[in-house]
Amino acid sequence: MNLTELLPASQNLAAVRRADPETADILAAESARQQSTICLIPSENYASTAVSAALSSTLTNKYAEGYPHLWTNGDRVERNGRYYQGQANTNAVERLAIRRALALFTPDPENYHANVQPLSGAPANLAVLHAILQPGDVFMGLKLAHGGHLTHGHHVTVTGEYYNAVQYGLDETGAIDYDELERVALSSQPKLIFCGATAYPLQIDFARIGSIARRVGAVLVADVAHIAGLCVTGLHPHPFPHADIVTTTTHKILRGPRGGLIVSKKQFGPAIDRSVFPGLQGGPHMNAIAAIAVALKEAASDAYRAYAAQVVANARELAEGLLHEGFRLVGGRTENHLLLLDVVNGTNGCRAKNGSYLAAQWEKAGLVANKNPIPGDAKAWLPSGIRVGTPAVTTLGMKESEMRQIARWMADATRHADDDGHLEVIARQVAQLMAAFVPPTAV
Numbered sequence: 001m002n003l004t005e006l007l008p009a010s011q012n013l014a015a016v017r018r019a020d021p022e023t024a025d026i027l028a029a030e031s032a033r034q035q036s037t038i039c040l041i042p043s044e045n046y047a048s049t050a051v052s053a054a055l056s057s058t059l060t061n062k063y064a065e066g067y068p069h070l071w072t073n074g075d076r077v078e079r080n081g082r083y084y085q086g087q088a089n090t091n092a093v094e095r096l097a098i099r100r101a102l103a104l105f106t107p108d109p110e111n112y113h114a115n116v117q118p119l120s121g122a123p124a125n126l127a128v129l130h131a132i133l134q135p136g137d138v139f140m141g142l143k144l145a146h147g148g149h150l151t152h153g154h155h156v157t158v159t160g161e162y163y164n165a166v167q168y169g170l171d172e173t174g175a176i177d178y179d180e181l182e183r184v185a186l187s188s189q190p191k192l193i194f195c196g197a198t199a200y201p202l203q204i205d206f207a208r209i210g211s212i213a214r215r216v217g218a219v220l221v222a223d224v225a226h227i228a229g230l231c232v233t234g235l236h237p238h239p240f241p242h243a244d245i246v247t248t249t250t251h252k253i254l255r256g257p258r259g260g261l262i263v264s265k266k267q268f269g270p271a272i273d274r275s276v277f278p279g280l281q282g283g284p285h286m287n288a289i290a291a292i293a294v295a296l297k298e299a300a301s302d303a304y305r306a307y308a309a310q311v312v313a314n315a316r317e318l319a320e321g322l323l324h325e326g327f328r329l330v331g332g333r334t335e336n337h338l339l340l341l342d343v344v345n346g347t348n349g350c351r352a353k354n355g356s357y358l359a360a361q362w363e364k365a366g367l368v369a370n371k372n373p374i375p376g377d378a379k380a381w382l383p384s385g386i387r388v389g390t391p392a393v394t395t396l397g398m399k400e401s402e403m404r405q406i407a408r409w410m411a412d413a414t415r416h417a418d419d420d421g422h423l424e425v426i427a428r429q430v431a432q433l434m435a436a437f438v439p440p441t442a443v
Contacts, residue, residue, distance in 0.1 A: 012056060013027055013028060013031075031439075034046075034439050035434060035435075035438065035439060036366065036427075036430070036431040036434055037363075037366040037367070037368050037427075037430060037431075037434065038366060038367055038368065038393060038406060038430055038433075038434065039368050039392040039393065040367060040368060040369040040388040040389060040390075040392070040393070040406070041368060041369060041370050041387070041388075041389065041392070042226060042252070042337055042338040042387060042388065042389020042390070042391060043198070043225075043226065043249075043252050043389075044252070044391075044392050045251065045252060045253065045255045045391045045392045045395055046255065046392060046395045046396070046439045046440050047251070047255055047256060047257060047291070047295070047440070048255060048294070048295075048298060048440050049440050050294050050298075051255065051256055051257060051291045051294050051295050051298075052291075052440075054257075054287065054290040054291040054293070054294045055257045055287050055288060055290075055291040056287070057287055057290055059089070059090065059093065059286040059287040059289075059290050060286075060287040062086070062089075062090055062286050063084050063283045064082055064084065064087060064090040064094075064283055064284055064286050065082060065083040065084060065277065065278075065282055065283045065284075066081045066082040066083050066084075066277065067081045067082070067094070067117075067273060067277070068080065068081065068082070068087070068090070068091035068092075068094045068095050069081055069095075071269070071270045071273065074266075074267070074270065076113065076266075076269060078095070090286050090289075093286065093289060093290045093293055094116060094117075094284075094286070094289050096293045097114075097116045097289050097290075097292050097293035097296060098114045098115075098116055100293060100296035100297055100300065101114040101116060101261055101263060101292075101296055102114050102263065103300065104232050104296055104299060104300055105228075105231075105232060105240070105246060105263045106240060106263060107240060107241065111265065111266050112240075112263060112264065112265060112266055113263070113264050113265075113266050113268070113269030113272070113273075114261065114262065114263045114264075115127075115261070115262040115263075115264075115269075115272055115273055115276055116259070116261055116289050116292055117260075117276050117277060117281065117284040117289070118247075118259065118260030118261065118262060118276060118281070119258075119259065119260060119281065119285065119288075120249060120251075120258060120259060120260045121149075121151075121223070121225045121247065121248065121249040121260050122149075122150070122151045122260075123260055123276075123280060123281065124247040124248075124249075124260035124261065124262050125149070125151040125152070125159070125194070125221075125223060125247055126151060126158065126159065126280060127262065127272060127275040127276045127279065127280050128192075128221055128245055128247060128262060128272065128275070129151075129159060129162075129163060129192065130275040130279055130280060131268065131271040131272045131274070131275035131279075132191065132192050132219050132268075132271070133163055133191055133192060135162045135163065136162075136163065136164055137163055137164060137191050137192075138163070138164045138165075138166060138188050138189065138190045138191060139153060139163055139164070139165060139166075139190045139191060139192040139193065139194065139218075140153070140165070140166050140167070140168060140181075140184060140185060140188065140190045140192070140193045140194065140218075141153040141154075141159075141165060141167060141168075141193075141194040142167065142168060142169065142176070142194070142195070142196075142197055142200075143167045143168070143169045144373065144380065145373040145374065145375055145376070145377050145380070145383075146169040146170045146200075146375050147170070147197040147198060147199040147200035147340070148167070148194075148197055148198065149194075149196070149197070149198045149223060149225075151223075152165075152167075152194040152196075152223070153165025153166070153167060153194070166184055166188045166190065167184075168180050168181040168184050169375065170375055173331070173332070174201075174202070174330045174331030174332065174375070175202055175331065176200070176202075176204065176205070178205065178208050178209070178212075181209065181212060182212045182215075185212050185213070185215070185216045185218065186215075186216060189216055189217075190216065190218045191217075191218055191219065192218055192219045192220075192221060193209065193212070193213050193218045193219070193220050193221065194221050194223060195209045195220065195221070195222050195223070195239075195243075196221075196222050196223030196224050196225070196226075196227075196239075196247075197223075197226065198225070198226060199338070199340050199372050199373075199385075199387050200331075200338075200340075201329070201330065201331045201333065201334040201335060201336060201338055201339055201340055202331050202333075202334075202335045202336070203236055203237060203335045203336065204222075204227075204236075204237070205237070206222060206237055206238070206239045206242040206243060207237070207242050209242070210242030210243060211242075213244075219244045219245065219268075220242065220243045220244050220245070221243065221244065221245045221246075221247060222239035222242075222243035222245070222246045222247070223246075223247045223248070224239060224246055224247070224248050225247070225248045225249040225252055226252055226253065226336070226337065226338065227253070227336055227337070228248040228249075228252070228253060228254055229252075229253035229254050229255075229299060229304070229307075229308050229311070229391075230253065230308055230311075230312065230336055230337065232299065233304070233305045233308040233309070235308055235309060235312055235336075236335075236336060240263075244264065244265050244268060245262065245263070245264040245265070245268055245272070246262070246263045246264070247260065247261070247262050247263075248260070248261050248263075249261075250292050250295055252391065253308070253311065253337060253391045254295055254296075254299055255295055255298065255299070255391075255395060256291055256292050256294070256295025256296070257287075257288045257291035257292060257295070258288070259285070259288045259289070259291075259292050261292070262276070307394060307395070310394050310399065311337045311390050311391050311394045312336065312337060313399075313400065314390040314393065314394050314398065314399065314400065314402075314403050315334045315336065315337050315338065315339065315389065315390045316333075316334060317400040317403040317404065318334075318339065318388070318390060318403040318406060318407055319333055319334045319339050320407075321403060321404050321406075321407025321408070322339065322341065322350075322407050322410065322411070324407070325348060325350055325407060325408070325410070325411035326346050326347040326348030326349065326350035326411065327341050327342075327343070327346045327350045327410075327411070327414075328341065328342040328343075328345050328346050328347075328350075329341060329342070330342055330374050330375070330385065337389050337390055337391055338387060338388065338389035338390075339387070339388050339389070340372060340374060340385055340386075340387055341355075341385055341386045341387075341388065342374055342384055342385055343355050343358050343384065343385060343386050343414070344384040345384075346414075348411075349411075349414065349415040350411055350414050350415065351414070352414060352417055354371075354382050354383065354384060355371035355372060355382075355383045355384055355385045355386045356371045356381065356382050356383065357417070358371075358386060358414060358417055359371045359386055361413065361417040361418075361423060362386075362410070362413050362414075362417075364420060364423040364424070364427065365409065365412075365413040365423040365424075365426035365427050365430065366426065366427035366429075366430030366431060366434075367406070367409060367410060367413060367426075367430065369386050369387065369388045370386065370387050371383050371385070371386055371387075372385045372386060372387035373385060388410075390403070393406070393437075395439075395440070396437035396438075396439065397437055398437060402433070405433070409426055409429070409430065412426060413426055
């Protein structure tokens, strides 16, 4: 990588150090950690230097409650709808982000609407529920232990407390049980169905779920936070036109800042806008919206399409390597960017007492993943699984040969999980590999 790409971040750290050495030390330590370890968490990635620069821009200073448009009789009118003055540039950058979101995600931008203000994926999902449902209404989502998200109706969240959430799950093969989904929908008559997942390694049949939603008169919401980059590049079936609303984060496979995005058929636009502001949020983070605009432009490029294809190729290579070593994969394979490992029932020494312990021991070896429940787990804190993915390592430029080496390290660290000395040896090897792959935002 050209060292000049690291200059903006280096200047930023120098400015922090002059003002606050203690915080600067922490930031430098985090940069060193990212540089010396392999990030296998599928929901993490490295933002480009351009995205990071936009995130630290002077738009950080500006309040911009409201929108750069107004709604009149169901039509979006491009007229200033802010509550503060000085909005020429905030309006311009938000409109730019909206146009790019529509161009990237929709087959017909004129008949869709985008809201780029949600602070992350969970607020985006909550905003959609708030826009469509009344407290106590029935909606459906995938079970957390089967790969769903907390905001798809888990009882520990407001989505499970304020609404009547019913859940569907996976079949014995590890695939979404579409027959069960249909039975549950017919019996519960939900007003809204969430599809999408955070720990599901197979492709999602949006067309079939859309047919079920139409049969029961439910609004279909596709949460594609993990697979958005694959959907927009044709590497995974697209949720539109089967879904009515799509939600996503912008910081996972899209490689943007931490933020959220809602794209919907136009008739849902007014309700969603009202739900985000003033329903749930105040002033949007305009610096993040500027960075989202940059990330969406990057995601529309040929280079990004090549990146997404390599993400999938790397995931498949990693899966083959792990299966060869003796790991058990939920679903038996991957069809996207992530793998879900059952680390309790592996063979050839590739097993552990639980995913929490193994993830902590892997970190000592420089392999950073996350514990994750799998079907049958009762407790998310002590699950039987570990979730791994390839978006971050692919951003660094790693390819199939590195995936084979990572699979060997993961197996070695599992077989010697109780030997901290052995894990330290692996960590040094990992750091040597990472010296050739510099994160774009390293300081």
